[in-house]
Amino acid sequence: MGKVAIGAAVVCAAAAVAVTALVVRHRMRSAERWARAAAVLRELEEKCATPVEKLWEVADAMTKEMHAGLESEDVSKLKMIISYVDKLPTGDERGLFYALDLGGTNFRALRVQLGGREGRVVRQEAKEVSIPHDLMVGGSDELFDFIASALVEFVDSEGEGFHLHSGRQRELGFTFSFPVKQTSVASGTLIKWTKGFNIDGMVGEDVVSELNKALQRQGLDMKVAALVNDTVGTLAGGRYDDNDVVVAVILGTGTNAAYVERADAIKKWQGPLPGSGEIVINMEWGNFSSSHLPMTEYDNALDVESLNPGDQIYEKLISGMYLGEIVRRVLLRLAVQTALFGDTVPPQLETPFVLRTPVMSAMHHDTSADLKVVRAKLKEFLGISSTSLKARKVVVQICDIVAKRGARLAAAGIVGILKKLGRDGSGMRRTVIAMDGGLYEHYTVFRECLLAP
């Protein structure tokens, strides 16, 4: 074979060696990256673990905080707010009633014609409006004018089948999904904003008065007959259908719980004991915290960078506003430290709250063999155009860890309430818990884990 051929052979051999070396180096780097990714996932799984012993510790801590919060103000993480609701629906109610529910994401207007025990809910209509983000952090007049104008439109659309008793003023039940110190059944002052709200100058103000002023500006003749937290409203609605409802839990943008307490167990209650002997307590359990809660670096960073650092710790582990954000933070670390999505970190992954919990649950619920939903969501919301199946499986695994931690912690909180009520053991009376909220309603894996942790 001539020199040229030998030379060519040597060059080919060298090229082959070089390519092989490149391939080997690539594979080694890839193996190292996956090993690092596996270590991050192992650490996440360990830090988020909620073994039954830990869940019992959380339940016991919740019960303890409930007792403390009923003893006096400001000694517990739980506000244990007295709702002034000492009578719950019996099912005999009649008439036309309006309700307004201001939540952390949406607000809803509702009208219902009640026909007493035989008629029950004769007719109902509802309208849901997403709250623009700028109104969550703007001025109070702007927020309440927005709500009042939507309510005017809704009342104007009152159709057939709704009858206001002659001479009666339309009455409105105002469900306000934020911590409010009730000063009567139809008044209360804002304690603090939570979730994504942060409107200056409203803390300490009476929220009913703010709404009434906006209704007057709109010229709407409507009386706010009751101001309740959404958990109290959920409990009342549940009791309308089932006499054994004694607890209500909201798992939506935020999370909270309410329950029926014996009036004589509320040591801080100064008023006369109600005839029913019972008062509904709005626990504001989102603010619960305990050394037993499984916290990670992602949770701590989320809290520090939130609108309310140090507040609502339990809520930030469980609720819809935060689950997707926790997953984003884990994905960002993997993108930076293990090139999960390639050598360039996807820029959108750096944006807080860009990964909403509905998107997280859609990826988590993906049952396709190649995780095509995960691929589509990563592209649509994070601008990640191509991913390996292995990387998509990591995304689902992170969703699973974060969602199940939240669900199991919520279940532990419910057990804490049942322990307080003495309804956690065998032989207890039939006990019904009213559940509501978009997270509970739509996140199937979360709900099923909560119900069968």
Ligand SMILES: Nc1ncnc2c1ncn2[C@@H]1O[C@H](COP(=O)(O)OP(=O)(O)O)[C@@H](O)[C@H]1O
């Ligand atoms: N498909 C979904 N999967 C998971 N979470 C969802 C889904 N849809 C809504 N959510 C969660 O529910 C929250 C809305 O809860 P909802 O109770 O409807 O309203 P609000 O919190 O305003 O009272 C959203 O912020 C979101 O976190």
Ligand SMILES: O=P(O)(O)OC[C@H]1O[C@@H](O)[C@H](O)[C@@H](O)[C@@H]1O
């Ligand atoms: O219905 P949402 O918006 O999910 O609110 C649930 C809870 O969210 C918490 O942040 C509020 O402090 C509670 O008052 C409220 O009940």
